[in-house]
Amino acid sequence: MGKSLTAIRQEIRENKWTGPTAGLATGYTQANLVILPKAQAYDFLLFCQRNPKPCPLLEVTDAGSPVPKLTAPGADLRYDVPKYRIYRHGELVEEVTDLQSYWQDDFVSFLIGCSFTFEHALMDNGLKIRHIEEERNVPMYITNIACEPAGVFHGNMVVSMRPFQAQNVVRAVEVTSRFPSVHGSPVHIGQPKQIGIEDVSKPDFGDAVTVKDGETPVFWACGVTPQSIAMSSKPELMITHAPGCMFITDMKDSQYSVL
Amino acid sequence: MGKSLTAIRQEIRENKWTGPTAGLATGYTQANLVILPKAQAYDFLLFCQRNPKPCPLLEVTDAGSPVPKLTAPGADLRYDVPKYRIYRHGELVEEVTDLQSYWQDDFVSFLIGCSFTFEHALMDNGLKIRHIEEERNVPMYITNIACEPAGVFHGNMVVSMRPFQAQNVVRAVEVTSRFPSVHGSPVHIGQPKQIGIEDVSKPDFGDAVTVKDGETPVFWACGVTPQSIAMSSKPELMITHAPGCMFITDMKDSQYSVL
Structure with missing residues (x-):
């Protein structure tokens, strides 16, 4: 039996767990x-708001409040993420395991849906996720799909890819x-070149995975988009989680299904 | 055959149509x-963001831009609503048919989903909508359900009510x-007292409708909520459409379905 959410959050808070969160606290939304x-x-x-698929x-x-009072009222975003990245003017300057010395009274925290939620739903439906089978990170690509700009933020959408046999694409x-608040349906199916991906075996982030004969690559808008956009927009200071080291909320994945 | 969206928008722009928009430009999202x-x-x-059911x-x-470039790039929000309401410090001070003399360079316009969209979907599924049958406005009630506050805005949710025979409630x-971006699923079914509605025959806004024997009142979060909230929060200046006189976008209702 896995550890409870409370126990896991405590370990993260005390910097006893500073690594990836995939597979931790199964069923809870990251x-x-x-x-x-x-x-x-x-x-x-x-x-x-303008780009709900990559940025749900x-x-x-x-x-100023480090407490996500709606999705995890007992948590503290200064401590409850295993690892953080500090960006200044779009450049990664440091990785830290808490934000004690960085916190400012004017900080606003954005929690954005993560593909782990819909991957659990896909697996519950009998679909196998290739990068999980191959124990790799999901492959991600910068596309030629422009996000709708807003103020200083602009840039192209990042997508993640999961290959499926043709008969499973419809079910995927x-x-x-059913999960519009965690990226929702795919943004593209097959034809990677049409969205600016020259070679699916060469992702821009994450790891390549095997695409077998007869499989179709299916592309979902990816939660790395906002970081990529924010980085290209070079704000003076931005803090994110480190890749794979997510915040675990009190919500259950199934609560984000609309039907 | 009904008039085209272009023709209707032109009539509204020229103040030849200054009344309710229900039934105009069928299929287009209001x-x-x-x-x-x-x-x-x-x-x-x-x-x-915190209250997506009443405020999708x-x-x-x-x-500063009066152009809704994503949902109606050829429209102008200063002219293309049949009737506007001007509120100062939460009080209605004037109704006007265009905003020419009111427009400010710092105005931000929020277009919020309207129940017309899901009513069309309900009717397409063979369900009859009582207030449409009785040619009245939908009955609306201020509930005891607190919205999640944000900054200066706080208050209770307004709901609309449509009665259905028990066997149709599930289909409703x-x-x-399937339409989470236009209020989505009901917030309450039956038991009006539980959400602070003492008498469904006495709505706070709109008109009462007949609730027949064996029918269950079904309650949806209502787009009047943001106006009600904004009014109770008494901002110095706020402009809204006049009740029933909606903005008609270029989008089709079906485009807002997630499945």
């Missing part, structure tokens, strides 16, 4: 994290359509 | 409108669940 000063928060909130917002905190669409 | 100066826009955007955002314009849930 989230991408973006922290920005209030001065940039309106533009970023508007960016997320689970919660936006009150300025159906299952993920 | 929207509630809230306009606020940029200084209040962050709090209101956050309020909508279809689009938020760039500050299924059909509207």
Whole structure:
């Protein structure tokens, strides 16, 4: 039996767990994290509203409060993520395991839905996820699909790819359509060149996975998009989770299904 | 055959049509409108993010631009709503048919999903909508359900009510669940007292409708909520559409279905 959410959060809080969260606290919804000063928060909130597939917002905190009171009222975003990345003017300057010395009274935290949620739903429906089978990170690609710009934030969508046999593609669409607040249905099926991906075996982030004969690559909008966008927009200060080291909420994945 | 969207929008723009929009441009998505100066826009955007059932955002314009470039790029929100209401400090001070003399360079417009969209879907599924049969406005009630506050905006949810025979209640849930960006599934079924409604025959807004023997009242979060909230929060200046006189977008209702 796995550890309880409370136990896992405590280990993360005490920096006893500083690694990836995949597979931890099964059933609980994990989230991408973006922290920005209030001065940039309106533009970023508007960016997320205009781009709900790559940037599905689970919660936006009150300025200055590290507590996600709607999705994890007992948590503290300064400590409860295993590893954070500090970006200044779009450049990664440091990785840290808590934000004690970085926290500002004007910080707004954005919790953004993560593909782990719909991957669990896909597996519950009997579909196998290749990168999980091969114990790799999901392959991700910067596409030629422009996000809708908002204020200072602009750039192209990042997608993740999962290959399926043709007969499973339809079910993958159906299952993920039920989760619009965690990326929802795919943004593209097959034909990677049409969205600017020259070679699916050379992802921009994550690892390549095997695409077998007769399989179709299926592409979903990816939660790395907001980080990629924010980085290219070079805000003075931005903090995110480190890749794979997500925030674990109190919500259950199934609560994000609309049907 | 009904008039085209282009023709209808032109009549509205020229103040030849200044009345309700129900039944106009069938199939095109109609929207509630809230306009606020940029200084209040962050709090209101956050309020909508936290309360997606009453305040499902279809689009938020760039500050100063009257053009909803994503949902109706050829439209102008200063002219293309039949009738507007001007509120100062939460009080209705004037109704006007265009915003020429009111427009400010810092105005942000919020287009919020409207129940017309899911009513069309319900009717396409063979369900009859009582207030449409009785040619009345939908009955609406202020509930005891607190919205999640955000900045200066706080208050209770407004719901609309449609009665259905028991065997149709399930289908009504299924059909509207597919439209999370236009209020989505009901927030309450039966038991009006539990949400603070003492008498369904006495709505706070709109008209009472017949509830027949054996029918269950079904309650959906209502697009009047943001106006009600904004009014109770008394911002210095807020502009909305007049009740029933919606903005008609270029989008088709079916495009807002997730499945």
